[in-house]
Amino acid sequence: MGRAGISAFVAFAVGLTTLLSLLLGDNPALFGGGPGSEELARRLALPGDVLLRLVVIVLALSIVIGITNLLYVHVGRVARGKLYSAVLLASFAFTIYWYVSRRGDSSLLEAVQVPIESTLASLLFFSLIYGGARVMRRRADIWGLLFVAVVIVVLLGSLPLAELAPLKAWSDWLMAVPVSAGARALLLGIALGTVVAGVRALLGQDRSYRG
Amino acid sequence: MDETTLQVYSVLFVMATVVLVYTARFFQKRPGGRRAQRRLDGLERIAGWTTQSIESNRPLHLAIGGSAIGADKTPAALAEAELFHQIIKRADAGDIAPILSTSTPVMIPLGQGTLRRAWHKGDGASRVIWYPQNLSYASAIAASMAGDKPAAHIMAGGFGVELALMLDGADRQGQPSLAVSDRLDGQAVAYALADHVLIGEELFVASGAVSEEGSGHSDAAVLDVWRGLIILGATLLLLLEFSKQLPLLTWQLAAAGAAVLIVLGAVMYRRR
Secondary structure, rough: OOOOHHHHHHHHHHHHHHHHHHHHHHHHHHOOOOOOOHHHHHHHHHHHHHHHHHHHHHHHHHHHHHHHHHHHHHHHHHHHOOOOHEEEEEEEEHHHHHHOOOOOOOOHHHHHHHHHHHHHHHHHHHHHHHHHHHHHHOOOHHHHHHHHHHHHHHHHHOOOHHHHHHHHHHHHHHHHHHHHHHHHHHHHHHHHHHHHHHHHHOOOOOOHHHH | OOHHHHHHHHHHHHHHHHHHHHHHHHHHHOOOOOOOOOHHHHHHHHHHHHHHHHOOOOOEEEEOOOOOOOOOOHHHHHHHHHHHHHHHHHHHHOOOOEEEOOOOOOOOOOOOOHHHHHHOOOOOOOHEEEEEOHHHHHHHHHHHHHHHOOEEEEEHHHHHHHHHHHHHHHHOOOOOOEEEEEHHHHHHHHHHHOEEEOOOOHHHHHHHHHOOHHHHHHHHHHHHHHHHHHHHHHHHHHHHHHHHOOOOOHHHHHHHHHHHHHHHHHHHHHHO
């Protein structure tokens, strides 16, 4: 068995153990609810719990990987003369220096990061409005028209004006029936795809495990 | 529905999917049994963008966004990695590796592994870029568009409304884009702003459509089967509900209507 085969086998074993542990564990009723069923259900749940805790530890460590990657990529870019990367590295070093020298003072985050993110959030509003207006240029068909019409009705319906009360009813109906149905259909499609992709990973067919 | 019943149904559903996956692969491997996957406009552009990337020596930008392994979106993250593997493999004839960006650090090793397997001219480690979540990620990517000048942006992953900043930036730079998100808000933004869009489960069949491998096609067939069954079930339930409310509509009439709908659907599907 080659490296790919071993990887696929480990992925299959761990995946199946976790799946069975999550599906069958912690529910004594599945085993008839008799005297030994509680202990059996608890034991079945244990491997899944242990593996999921290991995942949490690995996820917590991944931020170190992220920072290392950020520095690695931008040091390389600075060497190629990229100014923005130099600004990023300088900001990174200054933030750490500030935080350490001021003994945990996070005012830099509150004074710089938060206002910048708020500004971006407001810019996002204009991007979305611009995008909505651009739909008719890109998709000049019935679906594009429907999209823009629904956006307009919902936006106008949310205004607190008595003259627009009929639109409010339309807006509520749109949100409660067609929009909700469409959203559920989308989520259902994603859920089905998730199951098939999960089975693929469970069977060791996924390329990430095959090396 | 109590918890035990739910668990039993879950086990049965997973087992039925396993059986369907193997059955579809069996038929896919038979001579003449290969099933053509339905055409998706956005995915058909990828070949052209890859060629453009190779000829103009400009990278493709592949964005995973907030998808991550280790969370509930793990299968989606794996499906995205598979799609990107197929795209990078196509771009391998060029001299410049695609840029793979993510906002979750746990995806960096997966991204680097994907690049290593599909890109054979160097390790490509510096082509995987991480920026912190949401707005910081979106603004960093939008800012780097002018410098990196990607040939195209393929954004498949977990995105929220911040996707608007990236797609707007791509549009301003005249760079084409394909977007799909496993979040509803991101999907709406993708529909409004991207040049091409995939919707819902199309993300999971994308790698099969881009690649020549049969396993992706058979997974798409399994998805089609499940989707067809759900549509059928929902239609039947709807008709039965109608039959209770309308005196003229009996359940026999509803069943006949459903049968006609199924036959019509099957005929239209075969023709397509």
